[in-house]
Amino acid sequence: MAVSNLIIINAGNFGREVHVWARQAIQAGMPWRIKGFLDSRSAILDGFDYGTPILAAPEDYRPQADDVFLCAVGDPQGKRHYTTMLEARGAQFTSLIHPTALIGHAVRIGTGAIICPLTQLSCDIELGRHVMFGTLSSGAHDIRIGDYSQISGGCQINGHATLGEGVFLGASVTVLPKARVEDWSYAGAGSVILKRVKTRTKVFGNPAVQIGTVD
CATH class of the missing domain: 2.160.10.10 (Hexapeptide repeat proteins)
Structure with missing residues (x-):
């Protein structure tokens, strides 16, 4: 099975939780590798040990062929904003x-x-x-x-x-x-x-x- 590059939108509180659960899903057989986060706050992971980079702000990222996305934004209106924006660029979302x-x-x-x-x-x-x-x-x-x-x-x-x-x-x-x-x-x-x-x-x-x- 082909392995996709998983990108998590938001590296804040809920984003870190989703990162943990995604790793557990990978251990259970999901064909992902975690590529990184999208977040405009470049220092938000300072002091945390996740070993996963912030790739770019969501506004600046252009989806690549093997990317799949999860939106870890807790506010529904913010979630709609980011998912709609990235889907317009061709982003493929997955479910966790x-x-x-x-x-x-x-x-x-x-x-x-x-x-x-x-x-x-x-x-x-x-x-x-x-x-x-x-x-x-x-x-x-x-x-x-x-x-x-x-x-x-x-x-x-x-x-x-x-x-x-x-x-x-x-x-x-x-x-x-x-x-x-x-x-x-x-x-x-x-x-x-x-x-x-x-x-x-x-x-x-x-x-x-x-x-x-x-x-």
Whole structure:
């Protein structure tokens, strides 16, 4: 099997985590070699021992023939910006499914997704492109999650719930069965979503109530 050169967009906090998980995926058989990071902050890895270079700023990099990409940007709008920019230059994105993730039957995972350690996805699930599903989070049957959404660690998304495009769930958010979280909305850590979060709404609490809007 041909080996691809993996490039991680963002060398910050989440980028370093993705680097660790990518190495573990390689050990489990993924045909990658880690080529480097894309980040405009040339000194961001100073003091860390990763042995992986920052190749360029994302704005300056031109994809090469054997490159594949993962976007480790936690903000959904930033993720859309960088992936769209690089895709326009011909970048090919791959998906990272950690070896410890439990993936059930008829789980459809879009290109560019990052499925973190100890995630559980049961059955008949659809995840869009560039979705991140965080460590120790679980997705029950028949959930739908739109492109660019970010599901932080410890979340529980229950059966038939729907998350739109660009949704951000903070750590340990619970989404109740059949609830709907609309596009580009934000739920703060620990929130419990009962029914509906409107487009570009920021919510927090148990039960989750609106505390602002998302620009």
